[in-house]
Amino acid sequence: MFARLNGFDRSLTDNFMQLESEMDRLFQAAGLRSRHQTANRSGQPQMHIGSTESQVDIYLPVAGIDPKAVTISLEGNQMTISGQRDVEKSESAKLVKKERFEGQFHYQINLPDDVDQERVEASYEHGVLHVKIARREAAKPRQITIQ
Amino acid sequence: MSHQQEVVAKEKAVAEKRADSYQSVRPRVDIHEDKEGITLLADIPGVSREALDIQIDNEILSIDGRVELPVPNGAKEGYAGNQTTRYQRSFSLSKELDGEQVEATLKDGVLALRIPKRQEFKPRKIEIRTA
Incomplete structure (x- = not known):
């Protein structure tokens, strides 16, 4: 009843959302985004995979997880990354907007055939999981010296 | 324009193009509201403190963070890390x-912003005086 009296309850959250979309629209109208490739509006950047002659790197953006709760396995040239993400909850606060991903994730990646099972390293920094897999020596181009 | 100037100009153009070619991503957020204020949580994995810019101007809150992935030595053009992501979103x-x-605060790619309500909007307990 109190909330209805001063109209406070609604305005706070409504303004937030309404004006936010307005901002987006203004940015677009001003052409500020035209030069950028606007990515998926889902808000999560995609996984990056890159390779050089000596290694394959996987960058998986997954913020706010416990890296110990992530399982990384390599079977042949199939890499599996799976884990669980929990987001902050509060009993006293009301959730007025919920967009962040919560739950389990699972990725399966086909790697080149020459990856070295024994040399896999993983690190987690700034919310990005980086898995580095070394490639076997034999696969690297060899330089042949002419005698 | 001499040949050298031309090369310099070309290099500059390439550098500018590279700096500009990023993927603009709207970060996902959760907003919690309690009596004292709001907490905004935004997922911006890959952004370090140094690469994050938060501004409040005219009651517009803007978040702008750049992701820079390290590139291993000997990586070729088009390597995954070459493309950068930029998180941008504004709130009124x-x-x-x-x-x-x-x-x-920023931890493991999660930005937490705590914005309190103004004093006059916080709930107050009204004392009842006995007559």
């Missing part, structure tokens, strides 16, 4: 919120 703060008192 409603009058109840105090933009002067924002607290920001």
Whole structure:
């Protein structure tokens, strides 16, 4: 009843959302985004995979997880990354907007055939999981010296 | 324009293009509201403190963070890390919120912004005096 009296309850959250979309629209109208490739509006950047002659790197953006709760396995040239993400909850606060991903994730990646099972390293920094897999020596181009 | 100038100009153009070619991503957020204020949580994995810019201007809160992935030695053009992501999103703060008192923390790619309500909008307990 109190909330209805001063109209406070609604305005706070409504303004937030309404004006936010307005901002987006203004940015677009001003052409500020035209030069950028606007990515998926889902808000999560995609996984990056890159390779050089000596290694394959996987960058998986997954913020706010416990890296110990992530399982990384390599079977042949199939890499599996799976884990669980929990987001902050509060009993006293009301959730007025919920967009962040919560739950389990699972990725399966086909790697080149020459990856070295024994040399896999993983690190987690700034919310990005980086898995580095070394490639076997034999696969690297060899330089042949002419005698 | 001499040949050398031309090369320099070309290099500059390439560098500018590279700096400009990023993927603009709207970060996902959760917003919690309690009696004292709001907490905004945004997922911006890959952004370090140094690469994050938060501004409040005219009650507009803007988040702008760049992701820079390290590139291993000997990586070729087109390597995954070459493309950068930039998180950009703006919010308009409603009058109840105090933009002067924002607290920001960044941990493991999660940005937490605590924005309190202005004093006059916080719930007050009214004492009842006995007559």
